[in-house]
Amino acid sequence: MFRGFIRKKVGSYTLGEQLKKFRSDGRITLHEVSRETRIPVKYLEMIEEGKYESLPPDVYVRGFLRSYAEFLGVESKKLISLYARERDIKMNLNGGGKPAAPPKAKYVPRFVVTPKIITAAVIALVVLGGFFYLYKEIGRFAAVPRLVLTQPGSNEASVEGNLITLVGFTDEDAKLTINDQPVVVSDSGEFKEDIFLRRGLNTITINSVNRFGKTATQIINVKSDYQNPEMAVSGKNESGSGGEVSGEQNSKRESGVKVAVRIDSLPTWLSVESDGNLVYSGTMLPGAIQEFKAGSELCLTSGKANQAFIRVNGKAEKILADTPGIVRDIVFTPND
Template sequence: METLGGLFRQTRERQRLSLEQIASKTRIQQRHLQALEEEDFASLPAKVFVKGFVRSYARSLGLDEDNALQLFLTTSSDFYDRTQEEQQHIQVTLQAAHRKRFNWNLVVILFLAIGGVLFYLLPWQQETVPLPPESETPEPISGMQDKEILDPTPHIEELPDSVSSESPFDTEIQLTSPPPPDIIPSQLPAEPRPGPTLPVSPVPEKATGIDGTLVLEIEATQLTWVVVQSDDQAPHEALLQPGQKSTWKADKQYLLTLGNAAGVIVRLNGELQGPFGKPGQVVRDIHLKP
């Protein structure tokens, strides 16, 4: 039975084309083209992106795309079935470990809760507060009823004529502090009032990056394979997971290839670009420049 790798290799060699020429024509990395010919599916990205590789490779060689895609599905069925079983086994194992860890955590929490309740309910934790002693009325001292009350006025001797009869101790001393002065409400400091609130105008974003460079941001919302070429440099390839973001810099322009056109959010110097296509659609030669 004819295989996908054999079909691609024989057709390419018959047309006297190199992998480097096919990579330049299809904008697919040379190592991915070689993996397709060797049927090394473990070295390729996700299956949805490999389908786009197969169609592009077949189109560049003049082969029927649907026939090549059907041949790919037949050739790679064993590998992807085995990979799917392994992923399911790993997922089941992780779920079982999570449930086991959750059960142990529940047991520990219940044990601590029961121990805390018992600790506060033990009899030896209850302290007895002694009652205050009853107040006793002091008995009167015997003999005090008949004792006379002495005259509290002290005896003052007469002073000689040379000494003034006025004494500094005769001056009445004012011990109480003077009452505070009345506070007139009009003399109180006025409570500050808040001034008018001025509207805050938003700060506009810069149209260009630092030093005039073009900043490209690609954020994946779905699993997406991207190829980015900055100016005349070699293209860079990346497989972005959902939520992953990558940033590139260039001086003049970018050339993009998206393996899942609706699976990314593209911004050039902060400005949203696109949309570029539908979910799962492979779009090439996307030119981005200011």
């Protein structure tokens, strides 16, 4: 044989020919291989065409071949071994065995990112973030919380019924009260509360207190033209005698359970469930009266039990409970 040449058996396949045959057998395109292996199409074409001198450094090509072999389901060692042999042949053929010309020096930018530069940048970002946080906290300490009422749109309002809905937003970490009753604020600072009114002029005071003790206040006046239902009823029949209602009168009574609630002298939070469904959760102002109905069961929870007076199924008015605090899940049925 001639120096620098290696005899190849007739009918043997080069690396590129083998890869093309595998792809052809599987009806796979280079773009499909590139998508699955993340190897650029141009490098796949260079490998199959045997243009090894245009490929990246050897360590990357070996990685390409491992990924390619894994995708095709063949043994990667044979492909890498074949690549190394063909690469050596091409190097020997380059200039009749003369060493290849040294690669051109790559351009090295003047500014190089080093670990020291990265560490300094991270420290600078942390310091700047700390200063920004302190600046923000000092500003919040000096300022009152935001308190914006979007509904109603003004501090003077008039309604025909006995219910008004307050909607607005404040600082997400602020404590909100409406007429000294706590109100839940969402993570974004939004709040919504239904307020039962008494007939005439109602004054509603909204306070928002942030964690630094700063307070923002809004006061709105709401006029209600609602006609309060009568609460007090006699425990006697028309003849003046006490005792149970007659059978005829009892048959005329509506089915289900009805509870009328009247608030005495202090604003009171109330929650009402009708047959297992929440129908009201909000604050009732002093003097406000509201009737609730249910088919089989009415459940009341009050923030100030001794401020809530109730009338159950048309009977005489009574206090919900003697305690000044919270009472929960007081149940009323048609038999009460």
